[in-house]
Amino acid sequence: MKELGKRVLAGDIRAASRLIRNLEDQITDTYIAIQEIFKETGKSHVIGITGAPGAGKSTLTDELIQAYRSQGKTVGVLAVDPTSPFTGGALLGDRIRMLRHAEDPGVFVRSLATRGAMGGISKAVGEGIHVMDVLGKDRIIVETVGVGQQEVEIINHAHTVIVVLVPGMGDEIQALKAGLMEIADIFVINKADREGAGKLYKETMNMVQMSRDRAGVSKGWQIPVLLVESVMEPHKFAESVEKLRDKIEEHYQFLVDNDLISERMRRKTAAEIQEALWGAIMCPILNEMEASGEMKRMIDRCLLKDTDPYTLADEIALRYMKEGLAKDICADS
Ligand SMILES: Nc1nc2c(ncn2[C@@H]2O[C@H](COP(=O)(O)OP(=O)(O)OP(=O)(O)O)[C@@H](O)[C@H]2O)c(=O)[nH]1
Ligand SMILES: [Mg+2]
Known part of the structure; x- marks a missing residue:
């Protein structure tokens, strides 16, 4: 369903139900609808x-x-x-x-x-x-x-x-x-x-x-x-x-x-930014690593004590900082 967010804004209950189902199924581009309604x-x-x-x-x-x-x-x-x-x-x-x-x-x-x-x-x-x-x-x-x-x-x-x-x-x-x-x-x-x-x-x-x-x-x-x-x-x-x-x-x-509402709102928004960041950064990285088999290889290497998760994380962070993120499907955040 296109323009889901706009439809929800217009009070479309079916669109709202669909959007909530999409959140549940963790469909990637739900964030677009949330951007529309925020x-x-x-x-x-x-x-x-x-x-x-x-x-x-x-x-x-x-x-x-x-x-x-x-x-x-x-x-x-x-x-x-x-x-x-x-x-x-x-x-x-x-x-x-x-x-x-x-x-x-x-x-x-x-x-x-x-x-x-x-x-x-x-x-x-x-x-x-x-x-x-x-x-x-x-x-x-x-x-x-x-x-x-x-x-x-x-x-x-x-x-x-x-x-x-x-x-x-x-x-x-x-x-x-x-x-x-x-x-x-x-x-x-x-x-x-x-x-x-x-x-x-x-x-x-x-x-x-x-x-x-x-x-x-x-x-x-x-x-x-x-x-x-x-x-x-x-x-x-x-x-x-x-x-x-x-x-x-x-x-x-x-x-x-x-005047405690604003404090709660700040806290809520901070949490939301963190969660959105997770969705925007971690998900594409983890998905790409899964899809390419890199994750499996890394686990193997860590188990052999050939390297450790921290060194790997540094390497990966550096790599993505240089190469940028592929805006990819994120199915498991
Ligand atoms: N004896 C008694 N049972 C109650 C009372 N209120 C609810 N129950 C029963 O407790 C059971 C659980 O009720 P729910 O309202 O589903 O409880 P819940 O906390 O939503 O359960 P979950 O969502 O599964 O965690 C049901 O069988 C209710 O009928 C009450 O005041 N007294
Ligand atoms: Mg319940």
Whole structure:
């Protein structure tokens, strides 16, 4: 499809879906479409929802869509599936769970499964957010599974990060370990029907109070811990998710009032430049090296201790500085 970016700018939903699929399939020239739309990005409030596999993120997102729609706000959802062995089956589940919004033109839900090499997920997420942004979605919810470093990168994309904890998983410790403590703007204790929810709530409150004042992106913000009622009690569930929505709004307002938005935007843009550089420099080099068999030969030489990766990297860098890059297909960034 030609001029994909321009069509997305004109509000073409099919073009937007196609573009997101292209990001997912890591088709090389998607960057052209992103170049076309970039100027119009930066209007949406981006909300990251992260937590362990099965923590109830999609269930929560579905209700959050409802809470925003009841205020007339439009919502985009990007459900990121890193296709890890843990979340292999998550895609279908996400689509089914948010199906009640499928006919609503104010809601745009897409899954993003990226098989990519290093940095690939974060890059595709950033680009997917741009697409939803230029479609004019007021709020964009990005669901990521919080299991590793990749997911902590949600801080580079979201204005407000929600960390979902559930009882019975030793989550409070997990949160500390995975660095989630540093990125959470709001903690949600989910699955309140489960044993230990009250205890987890208290522990998380303690953890939040003990943690030193946050430097950086949300300084001065008191991290709230919200107990969300069980989905089995639909009315209470809806009510507590409305409270969550209000907290999210309060956080965004806090960023605006304290002039912290620009700091987040700088951080986000720095990450994006790095990712674009990776795509523009590393991908063509690595692809060419793969295609020519040079990579294989280099591995062999390193294993024989004939040379080392650092010397090789110097040589390659020098060579490309002299010869320049072939603007080549980049299939695995
Ligand atoms: N008991 C209980 N189960 C819940 C609650 N909320 C969600 N679940 C269930 O937990 C399971 C996982 O829910 P999801 O919303 O798919 O969780 P998720 O975090 O999006 O899962 P992944 O995307 O696979 O990481 C589903 O079977 C839900 O029905 C709750 O409040 N109480
Ligand atoms: Mg999910």
